[in-house]
Every structure is written in structure tokens, then in C-alpha cells.
Amino acid sequence: MSKDVLWWQSGVIYQVYPRSFQDSNGDGVGDLKGITSRLDYLQWLGIKAVWVSPIYPSPMADFGYDISDYGDIHPLFGTMQDFEELLEGIHRRNMKLILDLVPNHTSDKHPWFLESRSSRDNPKRDWYIWKDRKPDGSLPNNWLAAFGGSAWEWDEATQQYYYHAFLKEQPDLNWRNKDVQTAMFAMMRFWLDKGVDGFRIDVMWHMIKDALFRDNPVNPEYQPHMATYDQLLPIYSSDQPEVHTIVREMRELLDEYPERMMIGEIYLPIHKLVVYYGTDNKGAHLPFNFMLLTLAWDPKRIAAAINEYEASLPRGGWPNWVLGNHDQPRVVSRIGASQARVAAMLLLTLRGTPTIYYGDELGMRDVAIPPDKMMDPQGLNMPDKNLSRDPARTPMQWDNSEYSGFSLVSPWLPVDRTADRVNVRVQHSDPSSMLILYRRLIHFREQNPVFITGSYIPVFADHQVIAYLRREEGHPEFLVVLNLSHRPCYFRMAGRSLYGTIVLSTTPALEQTTIRDTLTLSGDEGVIITLQS
Structure with missing residues (x-):
């Protein structure tokens, strides 16, 4: 490797x-x-x-x-x-x-939030996301929490709402700060x-x-069995372009240390x-x-x-x-x-x-x-x-x-x-x-570097089977065939003959079987085949 x-x-x-x-x-x-x-x-x-x-x-x-x-x-x-x-x-x-x-x-019990919540002029107020109610007294916007209900929680002491994407006990930090x-x-x-x-x-x-x-738009594909959060498409409350700057800065920090990820x-x-x-x-x-x-x-x-x-x-x-x-x-x-x-x-x-x-x-x-x-x-x-x-x-x-x-x-x-x-x-x-x-x-993956550094080559897929090759110069070529159904299936390679040995299977009894032209699998079986020319 x-x-x-x-x-x-x-x-x-x-x-x-x-x-x-x-x-x-x-x-x-x-x-x-x-x-x-x-x-x-x-x-x-x-x-x-x-x-x-x-x-x-x-x-x-x-x-x-x-x-x-x-x-x-x-x-x-x-x-x-x-x-x-x-x-x-x-x-x-x-x-x-x-x-x-x-x-x-x-947590809403974190010292940062306790300070932020203590008064509007606290130095850590802007560490979290605080907003006034609208002039008509309604919520700052329509954003929803992933765990149900509105994403805005009213704070009586300071007369503002704070934002929480999940529980009200989990106030969101303001990463623009x-x-x-x-x-x-x-x-x-x-x-x-x-x-x-x-x-x-x-x-x-x-x-x-x-x-x-801005308000999130309504999700036209929402179904009653889905979480209430899915009623809206979170295009403004997540995945904003500026997040990539933060991720890059995190990466720069990690790169100061050897082999961190x-x-x-x-x-x-x-x-x-x-x-x-x-x-x-x-x-x-x-x-x-x-x-x-x-x-x-x-x-x-x-x-x-x-x-x-x-x-x-x-x-x-x-x-x-x-x-x-x-x-x-x-x-x-x-x-x-x-x-x-x-x-x-x-x-x-x-x-x-x-x-x-x-x-x-x-x-x-x-x-x-x-x-x-x-x-x-x-x-x-x-x-x-x-x-x-x-x-x-x-x-x-x-x-x-x-x-x-x-x-x-x-x-x-x-x-x-x-x-x-x-x-x-x-x-x-x-x-x-x-x-x-x-x-x-x-x-097996560790002992055969082709499964780590080799290329993935799609071969075939239908209503039962998915098959692909793992290939790298200087190593054996492997064919993986997986039956994703409960019924038997039959597989042939298109454009080349299938000739090889099953080296690992979900059914151990199949191993060391030589395959020529046609592979027969029962339902719920998968095999790794070492191909031979």
C-alpha cells in the first residue's frame, strides 16, 4: 500500500x-x-x-x-x-x-449562554442569536426546530427571542461573531x-x-408521517455559503498538527x-x-x-x-x-x-x-x-x-x-x-490494497443485482457481485468471459468455488471473486 x-x-x-x-x-x-x-x-x-x-x-x-x-x-x-x-x-x-x-x-447551562442571557448589553450577548419580535408581536421568522415546534424561544427577562435549531435547551452559537x-x-x-x-x-x-x-419556504413534498421540521425547506437556516469559510479555518487549524482529520x-x-x-x-x-x-x-x-x-x-x-x-x-x-x-x-x-x-x-x-x-x-x-x-x-x-x-x-x-x-x-x-x-x-480489505487505493468500476445493476470491479495495476482484479433481493439470480459478464474464484462470500460454503461464465447466487448472497484472464 x-x-x-x-x-x-x-x-x-x-x-x-x-x-x-x-x-x-x-x-x-x-x-x-x-x-x-x-x-x-x-x-x-x-x-x-x-x-x-x-x-x-x-x-x-x-x-x-x-x-x-x-x-x-x-x-x-x-x-x-x-x-x-x-x-x-x-x-x-x-x-x-x-x-x-x-x-x-x-447547553443553555453553558457559562457563555448564562452570560449572554443575563442582559442585552452583556459582552457575550452577540455570542448567540437574539432577535426582537416583529412589530405585530409575532416570531422573528418561521424557522422550525428539528425536535419539534418553533426554533425561537422567548426570554422574558431580556424581552427577546433566542434561536435554537434543536431543543430550547440548545441555543445556537453565532458563528459570525x-x-x-x-x-x-x-x-x-x-x-x-x-x-x-x-x-x-x-x-x-x-x-x-x-x-x-428570511422565512424558509414551504416544503411541497411534506407528508404527515414526516417530522414537523420537514414542513419547511431549511434553505435559509442551514447550508449558507459562509459556512465554508469556517470549515476551511477549522481545517487550517487541524493541518497545524500531523495527520489529524x-x-x-x-x-x-x-x-x-x-x-x-x-x-x-x-x-x-x-x-x-x-x-x-x-x-x-x-x-x-x-x-x-x-x-x-x-x-x-x-x-x-x-x-x-x-x-x-x-x-x-x-x-x-x-x-x-x-x-x-x-x-x-x-x-x-x-x-x-x-x-x-x-x-x-x-x-x-x-x-x-x-x-x-x-x-x-x-x-x-x-x-x-x-x-x-x-x-x-x-x-x-x-x-x-x-x-x-x-x-x-x-x-x-x-x-x-x-x-x-x-x-x-x-x-x-x-x-x-x-x-x-x-x-x-x-x-480482507486490509490485506488487499486494491480495496483501499484501487478504482471503482461499475459493471451491472438490475432489479436484483449490483456488480462492480475493484482494480489497480499490479494487483489482482476483484469482482463484487451482490444479490440485493431474496430470490435466486444469475450473472454473466458483458463483453468478457467470467472466469475466477470466489475468495469471500456471505455464504462461506461458496468460497474457493471456481466460476466459469455464469455465477449463480441464492437470495441474500454476495461474493468477492478474484478474476483470472
């Missing part, structure tokens, strides 16, 4: 939701010591970078995405010493640590100086708002997403590509989207792919357990950096959460829309003990009823398990 390929290009990223990964102190909530205790597992799996969701002090209105201190650790998760031990343990295993950074908003930029960049330096290897920037595309605060959380169409790579690729290293999270599981659509993405990438822009995260239903619950195996092969054979959400390597599913145990504000604020994110945030399933090895006490969210069968201990010794499939795919 070329020495010019950096760790965030060659390695697999693994997202840890810290509340749900491992409880080390018996309070039912995961913590830093718990993550440290499971690093050998991540190393065995083949993970090269661990992305940890927020661990900062927070009132937990949005479970850590409402930060009250960017420079410390929430006692729920441990201490700064615990963090430093985690960082050291990750680096000792030749892995990297990516921290979640939430620069768009703070240079002092805000200076303060946030200082926080980034604090963690970089400690040795963290990068940041995942939360809601990057929200950080700058329209200077004129930045991921951007950006839910935008591809033609807008790729702009976040920045001019001359001096923006986000990896603007998150959520296609596989949001597209219908249809081979023609997926193949077309991959082609569009590949064609849209700027010169030198590095692709990336995501199957799951803490905000979306798990892949097994979206497409079924059988197809999730095929999805794993897709994720780990496409060109670019893959990100795995904890537990997806086991085939964990969304867990039914009783209404009285629901925690997520998105679900609680829109109870009739079934939008809670809790089902995808349940405890990691380590073994078949009472609480699945996550904790010795009842955890903060329920463990799945299938955890006695879907867990690390059971799957570790089963060569046909989802866990072993993920591990084999990760190690």
Missing part, C-alpha cells in the same frame, strides 16, 4: 455511543473505563479508528449534544484521567481516537494538544444562518455535500456520505447513487460510506438480517473509508422501547410520529448474561430480547456469524 495513504483513508472507523457500549461502575450507563476495557475486541475486529460520541459535561437534555463545558469530561463517563487512559490505550494498539465536537450550539470562532478554535486546540486524532463535527451544515433571517455531519444532496471538501480539498476530510442510510434498498438506485457520488467528488476528494449511526434506525431493522450481511459486503468493498456503528457487526436490531422508558427528546416531542432514536441506542450485546455483559444492573435502556443469541460471545465462535463476516471483510 502506498505510504501516501493516511490512516483515515486506509482504516475502518467504528462509532461508540458511550452510554451504551460498556458500563464499568455498575450505574447502568456506559463510560470511558468501559470503552477502554473493550479495546482488545475492537483491535481483534480490525478497527483502526474509534469515534466516540460526546463525553463532555452536559445536563443531558439531548444526551451529551447539549454541552456545558467543552474542556472537561462528564462525571457520568469518568474523569480526565480516564479519558487519557483511553487515549493511551487506543494509541498503544495503533488505533486512532476521533472525538465528537458540537460547535453549532451549547469572531470571539465565538476564537473560543471554539481554542477548544479544538485543547483536545488536539492532548493527542486526539480528529473530530467529527456535529451538524456542520447548520453553523451559519442567513444574515437576513475532520469528519463533517452533513445531511445534504450529493451536489451540495461535496462542496464541503472545500476548494483544493481544504475543507472537511470526510463529509459524511449518508446515501446507504437514506436510499431505498434497490440495486438500480444504489448503483446510480454510487456513480453519481464518484462523479461528483472533487479531484483528490476521498469517498466514505456509512450504514448506521446513533440518529437512524439500525441497518437490520431497515433491510432485514439477511440483507444486512450483503450490506456489510457492500460497505467494506466500495471505494473509500467505511464507518461501522457499534453493534451493527453483530446484526443488532432496533429495540422496542416501552413508552414509559423512552428517553430521546426527538421521540418525546413528537410522540405520534414514531421518531424516537432510542431503539438504535440500546446496550451493546456482549454475552448471554442477564444484561448481556453490558452492566451488572438494569441499564439506562433495555437490552434486546434476542441478545442471548445476538452477542459477541456466541458469534465469536460461529464461522457463519455476522461478527465473523465483518471481521473477515475488514481483514
Whole structure:
């Protein structure tokens, strides 16, 4: 592999939701010591970078995405010493640590906001977005909050509204204010100086708002089952041109440190997403590509989207792919357990950096959460829309003990009823398990550089199959064929004979089979074939 390929290009990223990964102190909530205790597992799996969701002090209105201190650790998760031990343990295993950074908003309990709210003439008043009511007494504009209702909250003491893109407990910072930029960049330096290897920037595309605060237009495609936020098209409350200046300045700061990187959380169409790579690729290293999270599981659509993405990438822009995260239903619950195996092969054979959400390597599913145990504000604020994110945030399933090895006490969210069968201990010794499939795919990718630095060449897609080549001069040529349906299918190469050996399959019994002319696959099967001339 070329020495010019950096760790965030060659390695697999693994997202840890810290509340749900491992409880080390018996309070039912995961913590830093718990993550440290499971690093050998991540190393065995083949993970090269661990992305940890927020661990900062927070009132937990949005479970850590409402930060009250960017420079410390929430006692729920441990201490700064615990963090430093985690960082050291990750680096000792030749892995990297990516921290979640939430620069768009703070907690309403953050000292900055408490000052800002104290009076209209406080020096930090302009650190947040404050607006008068309109002359008729109405809201400053029609912008909506992602978690329901208006995005404007009235402050009786100072007789103005403040803006919050999410909960009212999460006031948005005013990133047009240079002092805000200076303060946030200082926080980034604090963690970089400690040795963290990068940041995942939360809601990057929200950080700058329209200077004129114009009303958002009505969404003509809104449907009643959608979140209330989707009633409007957020063309003025997000994705403003000036945000790219901020992203570039973040990148310049990161570039002062060797081999640090930045991921951007950006839910935008591809033609807008790729702009976040920045001019001359001096923006986000990896603007998150959520296609596989949001597209219908249809081979023609997926193949077309991959082609569009590949064609849209700027010169030198590095692709990336995501199957799951803490905000979306798990892949097994979206497409079924059988197809999730095929999805794993897709994720780990496409060109670019893959990100795995904890537990997806086991085939964990969304867990039914009783209404009285629901925690997520998105679900609680829109109870009739079934939008809670809790089902995808349940405890990691380590073994078949009472609480699945996550904790010795009842955890903060329920463990799945299938955890006695879907867990690390059971799957570790089963060569046909989802866990072993993920591990084999990760190690196969690492051992065959063509899957990291080789080109992606589309071959075929119909109502059942997607097929593509991974090719690089001086290496074997691989054909990937995935059956995205439940029915058998047959595949032939157009314009050339198909001759090769299946080297890895979602069905291990197929491996080492020689293929001549026609490949026959059962439903829910995928194969990697080494082609021979």
C-alpha cells in the first residue's frame, strides 16, 4: 500500500455511543473505563479508528449534544484521567481516537449562554442569536426546530427571542461573531494538544444562518408521517455559503498538527455535500456520505447513487460510506438480517473509508422501547410520529448474561430480547456469524490494497443485482457481485468471459468455488471473486 495513504483513508472507523457500549461502575450507563476495557475486541475486529460520541459535561437534555463545558469530561463517563487512559490505550494498539465536537450550539447551562442571557448589553450577548419580535408581536421568522415546534424561544427577562435549531435547551452559537470562532478554535486546540486524532463535527451544515433571517419556504413534498421540521425547506437556516469559510479555518487549524482529520455531519444532496471538501480539498476530510442510510434498498438506485457520488467528488476528494449511526434506525431493522450481511459486503468493498456503528457487526436490531422508558427528546416531542432514536441506542450485546455483559444492573435502556443469541460471545465462535463476516471483510480489505487505493468500476445493476470491479495495476482484479433481493439470480459478464474464484462470500460454503461464465447466487448472497484472464 502506498505510504501516501493516511490512516483515515486506509482504516475502518467504528462509532461508540458511550452510554451504551460498556458500563464499568455498575450505574447502568456506559463510560470511558468501559470503552477502554473493550479495546482488545475492537483491535481483534480490525478497527483502526474509534469515534466516540460526546463525553463532555452536559445536563443531558439531548444526551451529551447539549454541552456545558467543552474542556472537561462528564462525571457520568469518568474523569480526565480516564479519558487519557483511553487515549493511551487506543494509541498503544495503533488505533486512532476521533472525538465528537458540537460547535453549532451549547447547553443553555453553558457559562457563555448564562452570560449572554443575563442582559442585552452583556459582552457575550452577540455570542448567540437574539432577535426582537416583529412589530405585530409575532416570531422573528418561521424557522422550525428539528425536535419539534418553533426554533425561537422567548426570554422574558431580556424581552427577546433566542434561536435554537434543536431543543430550547440548545441555543445556537453565532458563528459570525469572531470571539465565538476564537473560543471554539481554542477548544479544538485543547483536545488536539492532548493527542486526539480528529473530530467529527456535529451538524456542520447548520453553523451559519442567513444574515437576513428570511422565512424558509414551504416544503411541497411534506407528508404527515414526516417530522414537523420537514414542513419547511431549511434553505435559509442551514447550508449558507459562509459556512465554508469556517470549515476551511477549522481545517487550517487541524493541518497545524500531523495527520489529524475532520469528519463533517452533513445531511445534504450529493451536489451540495461535496462542496464541503472545500476548494483544493481544504475543507472537511470526510463529509459524511449518508446515501446507504437514506436510499431505498434497490440495486438500480444504489448503483446510480454510487456513480453519481464518484462523479461528483472533487479531484483528490476521498469517498466514505456509512450504514448506521446513533440518529437512524439500525441497518437490520431497515433491510432485514439477511440483507444486512450483503450490506456489510457492500460497505467494506466500495471505494473509500467505511464507518461501522457499534453493534451493527453483530446484526443488532432496533429495540422496542416501552413508552414509559423512552428517553430521546426527538421521540418525546413528537410522540405520534414514531421518531424516537432510542431503539438504535440500546446496550451493546456482549454475552448471554442477564444484561448481556453490558452492566451488572438494569441499564439506562433495555437490552434486546434476542441478545442471548445476538452477542459477541456466541458469534465469536460461529464461522457463519455476522461478527465473523465483518471481521473477515475488514481483514480482507486490509490485506488487499486494491480495496483501499484501487478504482471503482461499475459493471451491472438490475432489479436484483449490483456488480462492480475493484482494480489497480499490479494487483489482482476483484469482482463484487451482490444479490440485493431474496430470490435466486444469475450473472454473466458483458463483453468478457467470467472466469475466477470466489475468495469471500456471505455464504462461506461458496468460497474457493471456481466460476466459469455464469455465477449463480441464492437470495441474500454476495461474493468477492478474484478474476483470472
